[in-house]
Amino acid sequence: MKLVLSAVLALSAAASAATSLEASKTVTITTPSQAVAALISFQPPKGGWKVEEYANGGGADPVVAFVDGLDRIAVRVFGAPGSGYKNPASFLAGPAASTMGRKPEAIGNITVAGRRLALYKHGFPINLGDPHALSGPTMLGQEIFLILPTSGRRFIVLSYARESPAPDLERRGQKAWRAFLKTVKLAGRKT
Amino acid sequence: MxxxxxxxxxxxxxxxxxxxxxxxxxxxxxxxxxxxxxxxxxxxxxxxxxxxxxxxxxxxxxxxxxxxxxxxxxxxxxxxxxxxxxxxxxxxxxxxxxxxxxxxxxxxxxxxxxxxxxxxxxxxxxxxxxxxxxxxxxxxxxxxxxxxxRLKPKLQPGVGSFEDGLRNPVTPPPAGGSNPTADPTAQATELLRSLRHSLSIKPDADPRAAAAMNEALESLLKTPTGRELALEFTASDARATIEFDNVDNSTTVIKNGRRILYASGGYTIMGANPPRVVLNRHYLETDPDYRRVDMTATLGHELFGHAFEAQRSEKAGVPPDVIGYYRGDEAGAGLIGWLVETELGGPLDSEHMWSYLADPERYHNNLVTNLPYYATTLSLAEMRAPLATLEGRVDAIEIDRKKIRDYAVAVVAWRSAIEHFVTVHGMDRGQFSSLSEDIDATIIWNDAHQKNLDDISASLLATITHWKKPETAAALATLAEASDSTYMRQSEQRLAARTDRLRGLVAGRAWEPSIPPVPGKLTWDDLDRLMEQDRTETDHWEKTE
Incomplete structure (x- = not known):
C-alpha cells in the first residue's frame, strides 16, 4: 500500500524552508521518495515487492520502504531540522533502534556504498491488539539495520525487518536485503 | 529373634x-x-x-x-x-x-x-x-x-516543576522571602478542588468506588501532565461526568499473583452533554498498586484525552463528528495515558507506546487493520480525500489477511524443526517449550485476527457505502475544511510536543514485561543457530542456496 503524504511534507517544507534538501538552495516541495533520492540511489528488490513512502516528524524524516509479506526493506533519512533524531548516536539510543527501550545488539560489520559500517539487530512488537486492553503474549519481529552517514548533517538508516518472531526458513527476505545493499550508492559519490 | x-x-x-x-x-x-x-x-x-x-x-x-x-x-x-x-x-x-x-x-x-x-x-x-x-x-x-x-523523570521544557507550573509569572516572589501564595500543598489542594468542581462524579453503591476515584484523581494531579491538563480543563470551564460501569466482555486475570484487568479500562461518550467518562467497574477488583497506576492512566486518557478534547474542538468550531474520524484524537489520548503512567513510575509495558515512539506514521498505518474504529480514522491529509482513502484501505485488509495467514504458516513450519532436534538429536523437548508456546499463540492469533478483519471489512465497506450517498457530500466537505482548521494544526503540535516529552521520559528505560521470560529455555535465535549448524554439518535437510 502506497502512502503518499506529500501534502504533509508540503506543510513542513514551508516551515523548514531551504533546509528540506541539502542539495537544493531553494524551497522545494518534495515527496518522501524524492527527498530520499536526493541523498541515495538503490535498486528496489526484485520480485513484486510493494512500495510504501511516508514521512515522520512533520515531513522531516522521509521513509521509502519495500514490503513483501512479512519482509520489509526500508530506507529512512534523519538529521534534518525537526528530525526525531539529530545524529546517529541519538538514533541508536532512541526507540526506533531499540527493542522497546533495550539497546540494539551489534552483530558485525558490512561494506555498503564503499563504507565499512556496523550492523545492529533489535526486536519490535508485532500483532498488536486493542490499544485499550491488555493483549496476549508479546511477540517480537526482528530488524537488522545499519547507519550510513552522508556528507551533511543527515544520515540514512537502511534496514531489513521480518514481522515474525521465527526466522524465515528459506531466507528469502535476507537474500533480497543483501542484494539490495550491493546496489546502494550515496548521491554524488563514487563508490 | x-x-x-x-x-x-x-x-x-x-x-x-x-x-x-x-x-x-x-x-x-x-x-x-x-x-x-x-x-x-x-x-x-x-x-x-x-x-x-x-x-x-x-x-x-x-x-x-x-x-x-x-x-x-x-x-x-x-x-x-x-x-x-x-x-x-x-x-x-x-x-x-x-x-x-x-x-x-x-x-x-x-x-x-x-x-x-x-x-x-x-x-x-x-x-x-x-x-x-x-x-x-x-x-x-x-x-x-x-x-x-522508581526513576525520577527529568523535568521537561514547558512543564517545569510543580511550583514553576503554578506560580503566577506576573507576580514574582518578593525579594528575601517566599511567596505565601506559592505554597505547593495549598496549590495542589486548590487544583484538586477546582477539578472536582468541574466534574460530576456519580455516586456508586460499591463502597470501594469513592476511595478508588479519589485516589485516581489525586494521583493524576501528582503527574506534570495531569496537572498541566487539569489547569487547562478548569481554566476553560470544561465539564465531564465520571462513573464506574460495566464494560462489554470484561474480566480480570491473575498475573504473577496480582489481579489485573484483562479488558478495556473505560470509554468516553463524547456526544453526551457534558461528555461522560466511564471507568471499568472491574478495576475495583484489581490489585491496589496496579489500579493506582493503570486506572489513573485510563482516567487521564479518557478525561483529558477525549472528554476535554471534545469540548475544546467544539469551542473551536470543529464538529464532534469530525473528531471521530481524526486519527490524532485517539493518538493524543493515548499519549496522555502513556505520559501519566510513565510519570507515576508504572512499568513501560505498552507495546503500542513503543511502536508509536519508534515510527508514528507506520503505527497509524498498522492500526487501520487493528479495530473497525481505526479503519475509518484519517490524517489531516487524508481528511481532504476521505472516500478515496477508505477505498484504498479495502485492499489493505485483504493484504493483511494473507500476511497473517503467511505468518502463521511460517511460524508453524518450525514445529518440524523442533521435532527433528528432539527425535533425531535427542534434545530435551522442555527446552523448546517457550517456542512451542509462541507457535500455539500464533495459531490462536491468526484465527482471532481473521475474524477481526471480517468485522473491520464490514465496518469499512459500510462507511464507504454511506459516504457515496449524495446526502453525505456536505459532511465530507466539512471534514476537508476541518483539516485546515487552527484546532487541527494546534492538535498536531500538541501531539508532537507530547511525543517529544514521552521520548525524553522513557530514555534510558526499557519495556518491563508483565510476565518475564523463563530462564533456560531456547529462544528463536538459538533455534535458528541450531538449524544453520545442522544444515551445514549434516545431510538432514535439503540444501538451500
Missing amino acids: SRRLASLVLGSFLLILGTFAPACPTCALPPASAPVSDPAPQDAFEAAAPGALLPEELDWLLALEGRRYELINGRLSDRKAADAAKHLLTNFAVWELLGRRASERTAVLRTAAKDGRLPEEFHDEAITLFWMRGTLISPEDRAFLREAT
Missing part, C-alpha cells in the same frame, strides 16, 4: 503396608507445561509451570532446612510431611515460603540502599521482587522496593 531377622521382618511389613497405602495420584500426572491461571491455595504447587519459580527461588527451596524439599515430577515434596498422603506442597505453602524469601531478600536490599536508592547491581532483583512477589511481602517492603527503583 535376631536383630537382622527382626529388621527383615519389619522391612517386609512396611513394604506390604506401602503396597496397600494409597498412591499419590497427583505425582503420576505429567509436570505442568503451561502457566497455571488463578491457582487454588489448596492445590499442589506446579513448580514446573512456566513462570512459577525463578531459578534462584527453586535453588533456595531445595536447599532449605537441610534439603527438606525435593522435586518429584515437577512438584515439591516434603520429606518430613506429617501426613504422607499430603507430602506435596500446596500453593498456599509455597507462597508462604516465597514470601519469606522475598522478605529476606528485601532486607538485604535495604542494607545495600543509600539515601533510599539502590546500587545498579541490585535493580533487577528489586524490580523482580516488586512485580513478581509484591503481594507476598509487607506494604512497607513493597513501598521500599517501589521507591528504590
Whole structure:
C-alpha cells in the first residue's frame, strides 16, 4: 500500500524552508521518495515487492520502504531540522533502534556504498491488539539495520525487518536485503 | 529373634503396608507445561509451570532446612510431611515460603540502599521482587522496593516543576522571602478542588468506588501532565461526568499473583452533554498498586484525552463528528495515558507506546487493520480525500489477511524443526517449550485476527457505502475544511510536543514485561543457530542456496 503524504511534507517544507534538501538552495516541495533520492540511489528488490513512502516528524524524516509479506526493506533519512533524531548516536539510543527501550545488539560489520559500517539487530512488537486492553503474549519481529552517514548533517538508516518472531526458513527476505545493499550508492559519490 | 531377622521382618511389613497405602495420584500426572491461571491455595504447587519459580527461588527451596524439599515430577515434596498422603506442597505453602524469601531478600536490599536508592547491581532483583512477589511481602517492603527503583523523570521544557507550573509569572516572589501564595500543598489542594468542581462524579453503591476515584484523581494531579491538563480543563470551564460501569466482555486475570484487568479500562461518550467518562467497574477488583497506576492512566486518557478534547474542538468550531474520524484524537489520548503512567513510575509495558515512539506514521498505518474504529480514522491529509482513502484501505485488509495467514504458516513450519532436534538429536523437548508456546499463540492469533478483519471489512465497506450517498457530500466537505482548521494544526503540535516529552521520559528505560521470560529455555535465535549448524554439518535437510 502506497502512502503518499506529500501534502504533509508540503506543510513542513514551508516551515523548514531551504533546509528540506541539502542539495537544493531553494524551497522545494518534495515527496518522501524524492527527498530520499536526493541523498541515495538503490535498486528496489526484485520480485513484486510493494512500495510504501511516508514521512515522520512533520515531513522531516522521509521513509521509502519495500514490503513483501512479512519482509520489509526500508530506507529512512534523519538529521534534518525537526528530525526525531539529530545524529546517529541519538538514533541508536532512541526507540526506533531499540527493542522497546533495550539497546540494539551489534552483530558485525558490512561494506555498503564503499563504507565499512556496523550492523545492529533489535526486536519490535508485532500483532498488536486493542490499544485499550491488555493483549496476549508479546511477540517480537526482528530488524537488522545499519547507519550510513552522508556528507551533511543527515544520515540514512537502511534496514531489513521480518514481522515474525521465527526466522524465515528459506531466507528469502535476507537474500533480497543483501542484494539490495550491493546496489546502494550515496548521491554524488563514487563508490 | 535376631536383630537382622527382626529388621527383615519389619522391612517386609512396611513394604506390604506401602503396597496397600494409597498412591499419590497427583505425582503420576505429567509436570505442568503451561502457566497455571488463578491457582487454588489448596492445590499442589506446579513448580514446573512456566513462570512459577525463578531459578534462584527453586535453588533456595531445595536447599532449605537441610534439603527438606525435593522435586518429584515437577512438584515439591516434603520429606518430613506429617501426613504422607499430603507430602506435596500446596500453593498456599509455597507462597508462604516465597514470601519469606522475598522478605529476606528485601532486607538485604535495604542494607545495600543509600539515601533510599539502590546500587545498579541490585535493580533487577528489586524490580523482580516488586512485580513478581509484591503481594507476598509487607506494604512497607513493597513501598521500599517501589521507591528504590522508581526513576525520577527529568523535568521537561514547558512543564517545569510543580511550583514553576503554578506560580503566577506576573507576580514574582518578593525579594528575601517566599511567596505565601506559592505554597505547593495549598496549590495542589486548590487544583484538586477546582477539578472536582468541574466534574460530576456519580455516586456508586460499591463502597470501594469513592476511595478508588479519589485516589485516581489525586494521583493524576501528582503527574506534570495531569496537572498541566487539569489547569487547562478548569481554566476553560470544561465539564465531564465520571462513573464506574460495566464494560462489554470484561474480566480480570491473575498475573504473577496480582489481579489485573484483562479488558478495556473505560470509554468516553463524547456526544453526551457534558461528555461522560466511564471507568471499568472491574478495576475495583484489581490489585491496589496496579489500579493506582493503570486506572489513573485510563482516567487521564479518557478525561483529558477525549472528554476535554471534545469540548475544546467544539469551542473551536470543529464538529464532534469530525473528531471521530481524526486519527490524532485517539493518538493524543493515548499519549496522555502513556505520559501519566510513565510519570507515576508504572512499568513501560505498552507495546503500542513503543511502536508509536519508534515510527508514528507506520503505527497509524498498522492500526487501520487493528479495530473497525481505526479503519475509518484519517490524517489531516487524508481528511481532504476521505472516500478515496477508505477505498484504498479495502485492499489493505485483504493484504493483511494473507500476511497473517503467511505468518502463521511460517511460524508453524518450525514445529518440524523442533521435532527433528528432539527425535533425531535427542534434545530435551522442555527446552523448546517457550517456542512451542509462541507457535500455539500464533495459531490462536491468526484465527482471532481473521475474524477481526471480517468485522473491520464490514465496518469499512459500510462507511464507504454511506459516504457515496449524495446526502453525505456536505459532511465530507466539512471534514476537508476541518483539516485546515487552527484546532487541527494546534492538535498536531500538541501531539508532537507530547511525543517529544514521552521520548525524553522513557530514555534510558526499557519495556518491563508483565510476565518475564523463563530462564533456560531456547529462544528463536538459538533455534535458528541450531538449524544453520545442522544444515551445514549434516545431510538432514535439503540444501538451500
